[in-house]
Amino acid sequence: MTYIHLAYGDLVLPALLVVMDGALSLVLRLKLEKQLAIATVRMVLQLVLVGYALTFLFAAVSPLWTALAAFIMVLFASREIVARQKRRLPGIWSYGLGAGCTLLAAGTVTMFALLTELRPDPWYHPRYALPLLGMILGNTMTGISLGLDVLTNSIVRERAAIEACLALGGTRYQALLPVVRDAMRSGLMPTINAMAAVGLVSLPGMMTGQILAGVEPIDAVKYQLLIMFLIAGGTGLGTLVAVIGAARLVTDHRHRLRLDRIIAETSP
Amino acid sequence: MLTVRALKRLHIFASFDLHDGECVALQGPSGVGKTLLLRSIADLDPNEGTVELDGTPREAMPAPDWRRRVTYLAAEPGWWSDTVQEHFTGWDDALPLVTRLGLPPNCGSWPIQRLSSGERQRLGLVRALILRSRVLLLDEPTSALDSTSAAAVESLIAEQVLNGTSVVWSTHDNAQARRVGSRVFLMNGDGEIEDNRP
Numbered sequence: 001m002t003y004i005h006l007a008y009g010d011l012v013l014p015a016l017l018v019v020m021d022g023a024l025s026l027v028l029r030l031k032l033e034k035q036l037a038i039a040t041v042r043m044v045l046q047l048v049l050v051g052y053a054l055t056f057l058f059a060a061v062s063p064l065w066t067a068l069a070a071f072i073m074v075l076f077a078s079r080e081i082v083a084r085q086k087r088r089l090p091g092i093w094s095y096g097l098g099a100g101c102t103l104l105a106a107g108t109v110t111m112f113a114l115l116t117e118l119r120p121d122p123w124y125h126p127r128y129a130l131p132l133l134g135m136i137l138g139n140t141m142t143g144i145s146l147g148l149d150v151l152t153n154s155i156v157r158e159r160a161a162i163e164a165c166l167a168l169g170g171t172r173y174q175a176l177l178p179v180v181r182d183a184m185r186s187g188l189m190p191t192i193n194a195m196a197a198v199g200l201v202s203l204p205g206m207m208t209g210q211i212l213a214g215v216e217p218i219d220a221v222k223y224q225l226l227i228m229f230l231i232a233g234g235t236g237l238g239t240l241v242a243v244i245g246a247a248r249l250v251t252d253h254r255h256r257l258r259l260d261r262i263i264a265e266t267s268p
Numbered sequence: 269m270l271t272v273r274a275l276k277r278l279h280i281f282a283s284f285d286l287h288d289g290e291c292v293a294l295q296g297p298s299g300v301g302k303t304l305l306l307r308s309i310a311d312l313d314p315n316e317g318t319v320e321l322d323g324t325p326r327e328a329m330p331a332p333d334w335r336r337r338v339t340y341l342a343a344e345p346g347w348w349s350d351t352v353q354e355h356f357t358g359w360d361d362a363l364p365l366v367t368r369l370g371l372p373p374n375c376g377s378w379p380i381q382r383l384s385s386g387e388r389q390r391l392g393l394v395r396a397l398i399l400r401s402r403v404l405l406l407d408e409p410t411s412a413l414d415s416t417s418a419a420a421v422e423s424l425i426a427e428q429v430l431n432g433t434s435v436v437w438s439t440h441d442n443a444q445a446r447r448v449g450s451r452v453f454l455m456n457g458d459g460e461i462e463d464n465r466p
Contacts, residue, residue, distance in 0.1 A: 160346030169336030254331040
């Protein structure tokens with residue numbers, strides 16, 4: 001494999017493009033220059049730090065450090081899930097549900113790939129485990145946050161319909177089934193759309209990355225297919241568990257709808 | 269017999285007995301808590317107190333079973349599917365009641381979106397009636413109806429009461445309360461009910 005090596009100096013010229021954006025913002029008074037500056041600095045810092053962290057992890061190949069890195073990734077994912085909700089579940093549940101479901105789904109699917117198909121030595125080698133987990137985590141997170149958002153909003157909107165079903169002797173599962181279906185659909189939609197558009201409209205980042213690194217396109221395609229299948233599985237599993245879990249949380253053992261357990265976003 | 273003892277929900281506090289084949293009118297100013305009381309009896313909101321049907325406490329059975337026996341009907345009943353008949357397990361059983369309340373027999377295929385509030389109210393009542401519950405908790409069941417339809421509803425419920433169903437009927441219409449209720453419960457601002465026998 002051959003690839004064109006980049007030095008930090010090679011990035012100066014492309015970075016000028018961001019400066020150009022800033023100049024545009026100033027000239028056209030878009031008032032974006034501050035946001036742009038912060039985002040650029042964050043991007044550079046985060047990526048360079050991740051680069052060094054991965055270098056360390058790849059050298060260490062320690063199950064403990066790898067697990068810690070995976071844990072931190074899941075924490076950030078669950079924070080992101082909570083931040084994307086218009087209405088929240090109270091207290092620890094909002095974080096717990098998001099973290100639990102991303103960990104369960106992305107973790108299961110990543111382990112599945114590592115143990116059955118890729119089989120690196122050792123199986124937890126961070127060079128394989130962490131990039132896989134990251135890609136699956138990102139997509140699972142999107143599915144879960146969309147599913148939860150649609151679920152809580154539909155429950156508030158469809159309250160009369162849900163309570164009518166409960167009042168007529170329906171169980172909480174019967175009463176919530178229509179909104180659970182909607183939520184599952186929304187959670188899976190981005191993955192289905194991505195699978196339909198991939199190759200025609202978009203070339204996936206990982207595949208292009210491998211091609212740039214000198215991998216034969218058809219080999220890169222096989223890797224990409226593996227990732228897409230894993231993402232589809234992770235998203236389906238994660239969204240299902242999160243939506244069913246949230247549906248249980250907003251009802252109680254007497255099959256009552258507990259809207260008091262959904263907190264509306266207070267900030268505008 | 270439905271027995272309610274020290275039922276407590278927010279400011280509401282109520283105790284009463286409701287015999288088989290008895291219809292009680294529930295009255296009181298808007299916002300005083302009539303809906304809260306009816307919902308609590310059906311165990312739709314968290315509440316405290318003892319509610320028993322023929323001596324069996326509601327906690328002794330799963331909540332869905334309780335609500336099939338003690339059924340709450342909202343003033344604006346909700347709908348979870350697209351067409352009318354999807355909301356009925358046996359549409360053929362419902363048809364005689366549907367036509368009695370002045371709706372055409374072909375309304376089963378009507379989309380819910382197209383129904384007027386009066387049509388929704390009558391169909392919601394039929395949907396609850398075919399459960400043949402022991403106790404009906406009716407929350408202003410004729411609030412969206414003209415006098416002809418309201419009279420049809422009153423006679424239909426009266427028949428159920430004759431057959432042994434117990435009813436709590438919340439209404440703002442004093443004349444209706446005296447027509448349908450053998451007793452009138454008046455709920456006051458403190459959330460307590462006064463039992464007024466005629």
